[in-house]
Amino acid sequence: MSEKKFSKKHEWVSLDGDVATVGITKHATEMLGDIVFVEVPDAGKAVEKEGQAAVVESTKAASDVYSPISGEITEGNKAIADDPGSVNTDPEGASWFFKLKIKDKGEYDSLMSKDEYDKFCKENPS
Amino acid sequence: MEVQKTALYNYHKNLGAKFVPFAGYEMPIQYKDGIVKEHISTRTHAGFFDVSHMGQFFLEGDETLIESLEKIIPADLKNLKINHSKYSFLLNNEGGIIDDLIITRTEKGFCIILNAACKENDIKQISQFLKKHHKHLLNNNLSLIALQGPKSVEILEKLIPGVANLKFMTGNNFDYEGENLYVTRSGYTGEDGFEISISNTKVEKLIDYLISNEVKPIGLGARDTLRLEAGLCLYGHDLNEKINPVEANLKWAIAKKRKEVGGFNGWEKIKNLLANGSEKIRVGIKPDGKVIARENTKIFSLDNNEIGFVTSGTFGPSVNAPVAMGYVKSEFSEVGTSIQLEVRGKKYGGKISELPFYKKSYVK
Known part of the structure; x- marks a missing residue:
């Protein structure tokens, strides 16, 4: 597994060969609050970079989850759809959202490093 | 208009509240937990809610005050005993609900608790019916604290002896720190509890005591999930001026005598609806899966005809499932009827459900 990279929309990506794993960041879960519903994409679905790929809902509101990278979905994490609260407890580990076969590694390379992301969050509090 | 703050604003800040603008006030939506x-601790222990943004409207007058108020409020105020409260509404000429409220008979007249967003207009509407010699006051020197949950009675009785004797929807005056408090056994969560009207200068001391008894602060977020599980309406969402009490499934709140005799705004229309039923009606809705049907979600019949819309929807932490309320054509309102909910362009199954979703435990 490669190092995690991060998007401005608070998703993380790790890469294993040409298969990327995508989830939402701990910072994102803290902003959302208690997560009570998750919808993940089915295998075979094509997603564009920054295109809508999944849905996450807290007690307060529904939000879209975007794919920071384009490709074809190979798996959605059914475990988090069954237990949405697990996203609050382990967002950057077991509670990933989906895996996809990527087309362009350049898209991954252009995302933020952990340090860059932490700095981005500090500069853009919401 | 300048954003208003309740007397407890800084106190909430120190408790780690996240604030949102609500009805012209900066109010806590949630705290650190x-x-x-917050929802679960209210249901299992006790929580306190700062509801001081709500209007505490006091009226004084003779017998003619009752006649005036009964023109706009369909409760039986003539037979309402001192220190007894009723849930009711202000009605317009079409029978639409201007606001929902709790009215309590006091020694000198009445006290009405009004929704924050509606209170200025409510007072205008009520004033149209008042006589010159009726006195009225929106008392902004008072805070209003709701203490809700199964431990409320035990905790408050230690501080204010006697409150344990209050029955649901009754109140009384009590002494606290040499000052008069008005406490009612009531609330909007489906739990046993109290609403305490207390001067702005003493309210922090009361909250200090509650916190020392492990009563958690509860924000508007959990207030919403608690009241929705209890099947209670939120004005501006489940109720508005275009909806009448029959459609809102609140005809129980119109006094029996008033249903027969009338004499209030919109009576002709409501009489007709009571006899013949309404075209649409408020119902409880349970989505089949985990999908949350939020406000404005369209409701369809199984054969894909649009039959209504959701007015409140969330995840119910005590029900451990999504819950919603909305309006459907009356022929689809029977409990158990299968429906479809359109969320993000996709249709999901659901059923008309009994209300409340969570069983109340009021002390009667």
């Missing part, structure tokens, strides 16, 4: 934990 988050909505689900």
